[in-house]
Amino acid sequence: MTETQSSAVLSVKDLMVHYPTDEGVVKALDGVSLDIQPGQTLGVVGESGCGKSTIGRAILQILDKPGQIVGGEILWNDPEKGSGSSQVDLTVQEPNGPEMRAIRGGDIALVFQEPMTSFSPIHTIGNQMSEAITLHQDKTAAEAKEWSMELMNMVGIPNPPQRFDEYSYQLSGGLRQRAMIAMAISCDPKLLIADEPTTALDVTTQAQILDLLRGLQETNKMAIMLITHNLGVIAEMADDVVVMYLGRAVESGPVDDIFHQPKHPYSKGLLESIPSVQASGHERLPSIAGSIPHPFNRPSGCTFRPRCPSFMSGVCDMNVPQYLTLDGGQQKVSCFLHHSPSGVEEVSSHD
Amino acid sequence: MIDSIPEMDGTILEVRNLTKHFPIKRGLLKRTVGAVKAVDDVSFNLKQGETLGLVGESGCGKTTTSRCILRAIDPTSGEIMFRTADGQAVNVATLPNREMRPLRREMQMIFQDPFSSLNSRMSLLDIVGEPLLVHGMTDGDERQERVAELLRLVGLRPEYMQRYPHAFSGGERQRIGIARALALHPRLVVADEPVSALDVSVQAQVINLLMDLQDEFELTYLFVAHDISVVKQISDRVAVLYVGKIVELADTAELFTKPRHPYSEALLAAVPVADPRLHREDRKLLEGEVANPANPPSGCYFHPRCPYVQDVCRTETPVLSEVSPGHFASCHRVQDLELTGIAQVDRKST
Numbered sequence: 183m184t185e186t187q188s189s190a191v192l193s194v195k196d197l198m199v200h201y202p203t204d205e206g207v208v209k210a211l212d213g214v215s216l217d218i219q220p221g222q223t224l225g226v227v228g229e230s231g232c233g234k235s236t237i238g239r240a241i242l243q244i245l246d247k248p249g250q251i252v253g254g255e256i257l258w259n260d261p262e263k264g265s266g267s268s269q270v271d272l273t274v275q276e277p278n279g280p281e282m283r284a285i286r287g288g289d290i291a292l293v294f295q296e297p298m299t300s301f302s303p304i305h306t307i308g309n310q311m312s313e314a315i316t317l318h319q320d321k322t323a324a325e326a327k328e329w330s331m332e333l334m335n336m337v338g339i340p341n342p343p344q345r346f347d348e349y350s351y352q353l354s355g356g357l358r359q360r361a362m363i364a365m366a367i368s369c370d371p372k373l374l375i376a377d378e379p380t381t382a383l384d385v386t387t388q389a390q391i392l393d394l395l396r397g398l399q400e401t402n403k404m405a406i407m408l409i410t411h412n413l414g415v416i417a418e419m420a421d422d423v424v425v426m427y428l429g430r431a432v433e434s435g436p437v438d439d440i441f442h443q444p445k446h447p448y449s450k451g452l453l454e455s456i457p458s459v460q461a462s463g464h465e466r467l468p469s470i471a472g473s474i475p476h477p478f479n480r481p482s483g484c485t486f487r488p489r490c491p492s493f494m495s496g497v498c499d500m501n502v503p504q505y506l507t508l509d510g511g512q513q514k515v516s517c518f519l520h521h522s523p524s525g526v527e528e529v530s531s532h533d
Numbered sequence: 534m535i536d537s538i539p540e541m542d543g544t545i546l547e548v549r550n551l552t553k554h555f556p557i558k559r560g561l562l563k564r565t566v567g568a569v570k571a572v573d574d575v576s577f578n579l580k581q582g583e584t585l586g587l588v589g590e591s592g593c594g595k596t597t598t599s600r601c602i603l604r605a606i607d608p609t610s611g612e613i614m615f616r617t618a619d620g621q622a623v624n625v626a627t628l629p630n631r632e633m634r635p636l637r638r639e640m641q642m643i644f645q646d647p648f649s650s651l652n653s654r655m656s657l658l659d660i661v662g663e664p665l666l667v668h669g670m671t672d673g674d675e676r677q678e679r680v681a682e683l684l685r686l687v688g689l690r691p692e693y694m695q696r697y698p699h700a701f702s703g704g705e706r707q708r709i710g711i712a713r714a715l716a717l718h719p720r721l722v723v724a725d726e727p728v729s730a731l732d733v734s735v736q737a738q739v740i741n742l743l744m745d746l747q748d749e750f751e752l753t754y755l756f757v758a759h760d761i762s763v764v765k766q767i768s769d770r771v772a773v774l775y776v777g778k779i780v781e782l783a784d785t786a787e788l789f790t791k792p793r794h795p796y797s798e799a800l801l802a803a804v805p806v807a808d809p810r811l812h813r814e815d816r817k818l819l820e821g822e823v824a825n826p827a828n829p830p831s832g833c834y835f836h837p838r839c840p841y842v843q844d845v846c847r848t849e850t851p852v853l854s855e856v857s858p859g860h861f862a863s864c865h866r867v868q869d870l871e872l873t874g875i876a877q878v879d880r881k882s883t
Contacts, residue, residue, distance in 0.1 A: 387822060413807040414806055
């Protein structure tokens with residue numbers, strides 16, 4: 183969505199996150215760009231090691247050590263800072279500074295994948311919820327408690343007064359995830375980052391949680407960045423989609439275009455290779471050859487080239503494809519099938 | 534106890550009233566205060582060369598069922614009749630360990646997690662060759678040859694047989710696990726969530742491999758998974774489990790298009806479909822969560838979540854009965870409910 187870029191609540195531009203390790207540098211993110219529109223859901227999809235979780239953590243500056251942002255910007259558009267230029271670059275903020283701490287949990291909230299490990303086992307659910315509320319809002323302990331219980335009601339946790347005093351291990355997986363979501367929305371965030379929010383849950387519970395997120399988005403008008411490997415979840419939830427592969431966005435666009443006219447060979451392969459409940463008969467599945475390369479062993483040029491059915495020798499291995507908007511559309515793709523390599527940076531200059 | 538199972542229709546396995554209770558022990562004296570009814574009166578059969586999918590949510594007993602069949606754990610009661618290669622029917626449930634051993638080469642298992650199910654200190658040759666050694670192939674050269682053949686079969690290069698599991702990706706490791714399972718020419722293979730730890734693009738490769746191997750060796754699969762679309766892809770018939778009981782069993786296409794149990798309907802409705810044009814706003818979402826197998830509800834275990842519940846469901850346990858040829862469901866209202874399945878579309882037309 184190039185025309186509406188300025189209205190994006192969050193813009194990530196050429197973000198690079200590296201993990202220097204003893205064996206070498208792992209390029210978790212290698213120049214990712216994406217925009218999140220207010221009140222909309224952006225689905226970020228990819229397989230393991232593509233860097234999708236790293237984006238969420240980089241935005242909130244909670245990267246695991248030794249990860250660090252080595253380039254690019256994360257522009258946070260604070261709608262409440264009046265008109266004009268109200269953009270803050272989150273990459274230059276001190277991770278533990280007051281600005282970042284106000285944004286983290288306040289304006290931007292995060293729902294983790296593992297509801298079991300993301301709660302403290304030695305504090306009650308209510309205690310942890312109230313803490314977040316008193317930290318970000320001007321509320322007394324009693325008011326925070328009241329608000330917590332209201333939130334629990336909102337996310338469908340039965341009997342809030344009882345649950346308020348319970349510990350995370352006393353809740354089932356689905357309830358724990360609901361409590362997690364209640365905590366995340368407690369300060370009325372503008373953006374909710376949900377990192378695989380339903381992966382650890384059963385399908386019937388997953389459907390409930392997705393339904394809850396949709397309902398909350400409608401009432402709170404918050405933007406959601408939904409990170410998942412499950413294309414079905416993306417299809418049901420997202421307005422726009424970014425497909426990632428090995429630390430880069432390879433394709434993005436409105437959800438209908440991505441699922442019905444995918445342009446990048448990886449997006450196509452991914453969509454074809456998922457077994458469908460709708461498919462008639464059980465013929466063989468089309469599959470993507472090979473497997474995801476080791477992070478220390480990134481292919482030169484286009485990183486998808488060794489697995490790509492449309493690999494062009496002398497082009498894809500020699501140049502890094504640019505991430506360009508397709509003519510007349512909102513879809514962006516980084517593939518030489520859709521633009522010529524002339525004038526594009528050479529491999530040598532990139533590494 | 535040796536009973537005959539119908540030989541005519543090629544049945545290889547018949548499970549009758551299988552039950553597995555895990556005792557709950559409490560207090561200083563470790564008194565048994567109750568039981569988790571992990572598997573509760575499960576019956577089904579498997580024909581030579583077919584794939585039966587077992588689906589259900591966590592705690593429904595799908596893994597316990599498969600482990601009982603392989604006698605990795607001893608069932609509490611019930612019969613597991615297995616037809617051996619020489620046509621004999623034996624009850625695996627009560628067979629002494631000594632007599633169980635020769636049978637083990639006929640029934641093998643593929644595990645879920647390719648990272649923890651392979652010993653990281655053993656080379657591929659040792660891993661895949663171990664079952665051969667245990668079952669009497671003591672000649673090293675012969676074993677090496679067979680391992681090479683097996684690796685080729687699952688799409689790995691035989692030159693890699695001296696390498697260790699850490700050198701392989703998740704998908705490749707799962708292939709190693711499959712090669713190990715096939716080493717002894719098994720007739721029944723139990724695959725417990727064999728692709729759920731794999732990435733989407735690799736998952737398809739492994740499913741294809743399993744289907745190809747089945748064609749080539751006329752393998753019989755008991756395929757356990759929570760992902761309904763994966764089960765749909767590979768299974769001829771599907772059994773849906775809920776809190777230790779089979780609630781529905783039918784041919785795959787029939788179960789998906791015309792489910793007869795409300796739980797199957799709900800399960801199908803809950804699966805996210807990778808098509809943004811498919812609007813399913815009118816679908817029914819289940820309330821609540823899976824019942825606790827240590828303390829299941831009265832009557833039909835599904836009644837607290839069932840949108841079609843009636844009084845009879847709260848008090849009487851329904852029995853699994855044949856509602857149309859080959860289609861079994863256990864629901865009091867099976868005759869008067871019109872349930873919605875998933876419309877089938879031809880993959881190529883979309």
